[in-house]
Amino acid sequence: MTAVSASGIAELPPPPVRRWTRERIAGHVLTGLWALAGAGLVLYLVFAWNPELFARWAPAYLRGLGVTLLLVAISVVAGAILSIPVCYGRMSRNPVLSALAFCYVYFFRGTPLLAQTFLIYYGLGEFRPQLQEIGLWWFFREAFYCAVFAFTLNTAAYQAEILRGAIQSVPRGQWEGAASLGLHRLQTLGKIILPQALIVALRPYGNEIILMIKGSAIVAIITVPDLMGQTRLAYSRSFDFQTYLWAALIYLAVVETLRHATDWIERRITRHLVR
Amino acid sequence: MQSAWTLLSWGPEGWLDDIASGVLVTVSLAALTLPLGLLMGFAVALAKKSDEPSLRLAGNVYTTIFRGLPELLTLFLVYFGVQIGLQTLVRLFVPDATVEVNSFVSGMVALGVVFSSYASEVFLSAFRAIPRGQYEGGYSVGLSKAQTMRLVVMPQLIRIALPGLANLWLILLKDTALISVIGLSDILRQASIASRVTKHPFLFFGVATLAFLVLAIVSSVAIGRIERSVGRGEARR
Numbered sequence: 001m002t003a004v005s006a007s008g009i010a011e012l013p014p015p016p017v018r019r020w021t022r023e024r025i026a027g028h029v030l031t032g033l034w035a036l037a038g039a040g041l042v043l044y045l046v047f048a049w050n051p052e053l054f055a056r057w058a059p060a061y062l063r064g065l066g067v068t069l070l071l072v073a074i075s076v077v078a079g080a081i082l083s084i085p086v087c088y089g090r091m092s093r094n095p096v097l098s099a100l101a102f103c104y105v106y107f108f109r110g111t112p113l114l115a116q117t118f119l120i121y122y123g124l125g126e127f128r129p130q131l132q133e134i135g136l137w138w139f140f141r142e143a144f145y146c147a148v149f150a151f152t153l154n155t156a157a158y159q160a161e162i163l164r165g166a167i168q169s170v171p172r173g174q175w176e177g178a179a180s181l182g183l184h185r186l187q188t189l190g191k192i193i194l195p196q197a198l199i200v201a202l203r204p205y206g207n208e209i210i211l212m213i214k215g216s217a218i219v220a221i222i223t224v225p226d227l228m229g230q231t232r233l234a235y236s237r238s239f240d241f242q243t244y245l246w247a248a249l250i251y252l253a254v255v256e257t258l259r260h261a262t263d264w265i266e267r268r269i270t271r272h273l274v275r
Numbered sequence: 276m277q278s279a280w281t282l283l284s285w286g287p288e289g290w291l292d293d294i295a296s297g298v299l300v301t302v303s304l305a306a307l308t309l310p311l312g313l314l315m316g317f318a319v320a321l322a323k324k325s326d327e328p329s330l331r332l333a334g335n336v337y338t339t340i341f342r343g344l345p346e347l348l349t350l351f352l353v354y355f356g357v358q359i360g361l362q363t364l365v366r367l368f369v370p371d372a373t374v375e376v377n378s379f380v381s382g383m384v385a386l387g388v389v390f391s392s393y394a395s396e397v398f399l400s401a402f403r404a405i406p407r408g409q410y411e412g413g414y415s416v417g418l419s420k421a422q423t424m425r426l427v428v429m430p431q432l433i434r435i436a437l438p439g440l441a442n443l444w445l446i447l448l449k450d451t452a453l454i455s456v457i458g459l460s461d462i463l464r465q466a467s468i469a470s471r472v473t474k475h476p477f478l479f480f481g482v483a484t485l486a487f488l489v490l491a492i493v494s495s496v497a498i499g500r501i502e503r504s505v506g507r508g509e510a511r512r
Contacts, residue, residue, distance in 0.1 A: 027330030030322070034336045110445070110491035112452035115463055115484045122470060123477035217345035221456055228347060241359050244352055248344055255343040 041245065048242045057234045057243065064230035065250060067144070071219065071226060072212045074148050079155035086160035091167070101160070108157035114218050116154055121146040121222045147219040151212065158208055166201035167193060199269060206262030210255050217251075227251070279478055282469075290469040290479065297465035298486055301451045304382055304461070308447060311387040313440070316394025323395060324402050334395065341392035346385070346450050353385040354378065354457050382454040390447050397439035401432050434505050441498040448490055462486050 018024070089101025108116065124131065124140045131137040139145050170193050178188035220229035231247040234240075285291045322334035341349065354376060362374040405428055413423030455464035466483035470476035 021327075023325055023327045023330055027322070027325070027327040027333060030333035031329045031336075034333055107488060110449075111484045111487045112449040112463070114452045114455075115480065115487055118463065118467070119477070119480040119484055122467075123480045126475060126477040214343075214345040217347040218453070220347070228345065231348075232351075235355075241355060244348070244355065248348055248352060251345055251348060252340065252343045256339070259343075 045242060045245065048240070050240070050242075053234075053238055053240060053242075057230070057238075060225075060230045060234065061227065061246065061250065064225060064227035065254075067224065068213065068216050068226040068228075069254075071144070071148060071151065071216050071224070072209065075151035075155055076159075076209055076212060078148070078152040079159050082152060082156035083159035083163055086156055087163040087167075090160060090164050105157045105160055108154050109161070113150070113154050113215050114221070117147060117150040117218060117222060120150045143219070143222045143224045147216075147222060147224050151216070154215075155208060155212055158211075159205070162201050162204040162208065163197075165204070166197035169200045170196045199266075202266050202269070203262060206258065206265075210258055213254060213258070214251070279475070282473055282475060282478065283482065290465070290473070293465045293469060294462060294479075294482060294486065297460060297462035297483075298490070300379075300459060301448075301454075301461045301487075302490065304379065304386070304451050304454060304459070305444075305448050308383050308386045308390060308451075309444065311383065312390030312394055312443075312447070315387060315391035317398055319391060319395035320398030320402060323399050338392045338395055341388050346389050347453050347456065349389055350382065350385040350453055350457060353388075354381040357381060357384075378454070378457045378459045381457065382451070382459060386447060386450055386454075389450065390443060393443050393446075394440060397436050397443065398432070401436035401439070402428075404435050405431055437498075437502055437505060441494075441502070444498070445491055445494060448494065449487065452487070 086101050086104060089097045090105065092098050092101070120140070121143060124146075128137060131140055139149075174192055174196065175188060178192045183191070216226060217228040219226050220232055223229070225233075227247060227250060231243055234243040281288055283289055283291050319334045319337055322330045323338070325331055325334075344352075358374060358376045361376065362372070365372045365374055409427055409431065410423055413427040414420075418426065451461060452463050455461050455467070458464070460468075462483045466479040470479040473479070
């Protein structure tokens with residue numbers, strides 16, 4: 001029975017008392033530490049503010065960011081194109097094709113991107129005469145092109161797996177239904193399967209782009225002047241630690257923007273699934 | 276011109292022993308980072324699944340930062356940042372001291388931090404996969420909170436989290452390649468030295484890449500075994 005007060009209105013139970021449990025204290029202390037670290041970072045950047053340094057390196061950082069984004073954009077698009085035949089090979093019933101595609105994917109996913117980049121940039125230098133003969137040396141001479149090449153091969157392997165997983169996540173019945181309506185296999189793929197598969201693939205694709213942006217920092221080691229390259233240059237000239245902190249803030253901003261953009265797109269294209 | 280086989284032989288003529296020592300460095304770095312990363316990741320996951328909003332916030336800030344930064348940048352931040360920080364601290368007491376931070380330890384910390392931020396997500400989703408009834412059942416038979424965690428939740432948690440953690444281990448193994456940049460003689464650095472001396476970069480970087488591939492294959496086999504032995508006790512559903 002509900003307790004009824006003198007006025008005849010049921011009283012709400014009092015709100016639960018929030019005690020200072022150990023968890024709550026730990027939470028406040030840790031959040032406080034993060035806030036302190038954040039404030040410390042801002043204070044450090046304000047006190048260490050050096051107009052000369054900023055004027056000298058800000059344009060370089062912007063150019064570096066441009067190089068990073070360009071590198072990732074080219075590689076991701078080229079990788080997406082290359083991933084289609086690889087994915088086809090992975091899903092093919094032909095044992096030779098499928099073994100080839102499996103080895104390709106296994107090699108590029110099983111070894112560090114840095115090692116692959118070194119193998120292409122420094123390693124192919126060993127074949128300079130042969131490359132000059134077939135007229136490809138101009139391509140493999142440039143660190144930027146080599147980085148694009150390595151990143152494209154790498155991301156194609158990852159994207160092929162994403163695509164395969166997404167296509168296989170669509171139930172068989174969808175293929176059969178389309179076939180019973182008399183649709184051609186390619187029509188089925190384009191009109192029935194891919195629209196459903198790409199919803200599944202969106203988040204992994206977003207993650208892959210973020211991983212590429214983070215991974216692209218390594219091209220600084222093979223002398224590509226990307227954001228990380230400019231940062232290393234700035235640090236080696238000025239020995240000012242804030243150069244690294246600026247780069248960290250820029251990378252964080254880019255990655256967070258992309259993450260939220262992926263979330264937004266996902267919410268938008270799954271509107272019809274929300275009940 | 277030496278043949279590839281002489282270059283790859285063991286001993287002073289060849290470089291195989293140097294590459295093997297690089298493999299040892301890579302493996303020991305990854306193996307020492309793993310427990311550190313797992314512990315930190317578990318702690319962060321506990322914070323993120325807590326009912327206390329401030330604790331969740333602290334955990335989420337951690338993951339956002341260290342998942343968003345490039346691994347290479349995290350490595351530099353730790354390597355140079357800790358060095359500068361410690362130096363400033365020590366110079367308060369000893370005016371002209373120089374502090375050198377061990378690159379192995381910096382690598383361990385940086386990779387551990389990155390690993391733990393990903394691992395915390397894996398643990399968190401594993402926690403979410405365990406029904407509330409498991410905790411309630413534990414409490415109702417008189418187990419304390421810690422006992423429920425250890426005896427009821429953990430065995431299931433490990434089984435659910437294992438594939439995700441195995442993936443992270445493979446990523447960690449690959450990320451150790453970055454450590455060559457701050458001067459630790461891992462596989463990749465030994466290969467660079469060898470290729471600079473012998474002018475056979477394709478050969479040595481190829482060998483280094485294959486060494487990483489072999490490590491990945493060995494790990495996959497070992498992970499498969501562990502998964503089978505952990506899954507043995509699982510009841511049929």
